[in-house]
Amino acid sequence: MILDIENLRVSINAKGTRTPVLRGAHLQLEQGKILGLVGESGGGKTMVCKAILGVLPESARIESGAIRFEGRDLLAMPARERRGLLGRSIAMILQNPMTALNPVFRIEDQMTDVLRLHAGLDRAQARARALEMLTAVHIREPERVLRHYPHELSGGMCQRVVISIAFSCSPRLIIADEPTTALDVTVQHQILRLIRELQRKTGTSVLFITHDLGVVAKICDSVSVIYAGRILESGPVERIFSSQHHPYTQALLDAAPRYDRPDTALHPVSPELREQLAREAEEFDRRVDREVAHA
Template sequence: MTPPVLLDIDGLRVSVGGRPVLRDVSLQVRSGEIAGLVGESGAGKTMAGRAVLGLLPDAARVLSGEIRFDGTDLLSLKARAREALLGRDIALIPQNPMTALNPVARIGTQIVDGLRMHLGLDRNGARARAVELLQAVHLPDPESLLRRFPHELSGGMRQRVLIASAFSCRPRLVIADEPTTALDVTVQKQCLRLIRELQRQHATAVLFVTHDLGVVAKLCDSVAVMHGGRILEFRSGDDIFRAPRHPYTRALLAATPRFDRPGDTLVPVSAEVLARLQEEVDVYDAAH
C-alpha cells in the first residue's frame, strides 16, 4: 500500500531580490519514505528545503504555492506554531558539519538544549537521552563526548552528532541537505548508512537533497530532478533509473559514475541540453 503524503509542495514560486529561484516547484514526500531532490549546483535544491523549514533568506519572496505538512499549510502558519513544529516534527541535517554546530558550546549543551525545549525533558532526563542518541549513531564513549567542543571532533563525528540531533525529537520529516558532501568517501558511506538505519528504525520521512545521482540510486523511494528552479521529472526511484524520461535526467545519468558499471565512460551534460533548458526557463519567466 502506498503511504500517505506527508509533505506536499505544490506550485511553489519563490524569488530572491526579484530574481526567480523556484519556478512552480511541486513534489511530495510520503510518510516513512525517502524522496531524493537531485540537481546540479544552483538548481534551487537548498532554497526548496529552506522554504519548507521557513528559513528562506530575508530578500526571498514566496510568490505563490503551498507547502502542506500533514495537511497544514506551513506558509500560512503563525511564527510560534511554525517554531513549535520545526526541530520537533521537521528537522534538518545541514550540509556543513563544520559550521552547523556552535563552536563555543559543548556538544552536550547543544543536544540537551534542543531536547529540553522540544520535548520538555528536565536536565537529567535530557542528558540521559543525549547519551542514548550518541550511542544510536555509534559514537564511542558518549559521556565524555558530551563534555567536548565541536573542534575536538573529526568532520565525520560532527556529522554523526548532527544526525543524532536531527533524529533526537523523533521528527516525522527530516530534510537532509547534501549531508555528506563535505565528507570523504568512506565517512560519506558510513553517514548514509546511518541515516538509512535511523530512518527505517523510526519510519521517518526524508527529503534527501544531493547533486549526486549515485547516492540517490541506493537510497530513495522517489526522485525529483531539478534544474533552473524547476522540477523536470518526479518519479519512483526505480523508474528514474530504468526509464528516465527527461533529456536532462538521461544526460545527468550519463554523467554519473555507476557502482555496477565501473568501466563506463562518463559524458558531461551537453551544451545542447542545457541551452534547451535555458530556453524553457526564458519562456516560463516571460509568462510570469
C-alpha cells in the same frame, strides 16, 4: 502524504531586479519514505528546503504556492506556530558538519538544549536521552564525546552528532541537505547507512537533497529532478533509473561515475541541453508574467 509542495514560486529581489529561483516547483513526499531531490548547484534544491523551514534569505519572496505539512499549509500558518514545528516535528541535517555545531559550546549543551525546549526534559533526563542518541548513531564512548567541543571531533563524528540532534526529538520530517557532500568517501557510506537505518527504525520521512545520483540509488524510495527551479521529473527510484523520461535526467546519469560500469566515459551535461532548459525556464517566466499581468 507528509509533505506536499504545490506550484511553489520563489524569487530573489536584489538591487531592483527580480530573479526567479523556484519556478512552480511540485514535490510530494509520502509518509515514512525517503524522497531524493537531485540537481546541480544553483538548481534550487537548497531554496526548497529553506522555504519549507521558513529560513529563506531576506531578499527572497514567496510569490505563490503552498507547502503542506501533514495537510496544513506552512505558508498560511502564523509565524509562532510554524516555529513551534521546527525541532519538534521538522528537523534538519546540514551539509557541513564542521560548521553546523556552535564552536563555543560542548556537545552536551548542543544536544540537550533542543530536548529541554521541546521534549520538556530536565537536565538529567536530557543528558540520558543524549547518551542514548549518541549510542544510536554508533558513537563509541558517548560520555566522553558529550564533554567535547566540536573542534575536538572529526567531520564524520560531528555529522553523527548533527544527525543524532535531528532525530532526538522524534520529528516526523527530516530535511537532509547534502549531508555527505563535505565528508570523505568512506565516511559518506557510513553516514548514508546510518541515516537509512535510523529512518527505518523511527519511520521518519526524509527529504534528501543531493547532486549525486549514486547516493539517490542507495537510499531513496523516490526521486525528483530539479533544474533552474523547475521539477523536470519525479517518480520511484527504480523507474527513473531504468527508463529515463527526461533528457536532463539521462544527462545527469551520464555525468556520474558508475561503479557497475567502470569503463564507460563520463559526459558533462551538454551545452545544447542547458540552452534548451534555459529557454524553457525563460518561456516559463514569460508565461508567469503574462498570467500575473492578466490577473
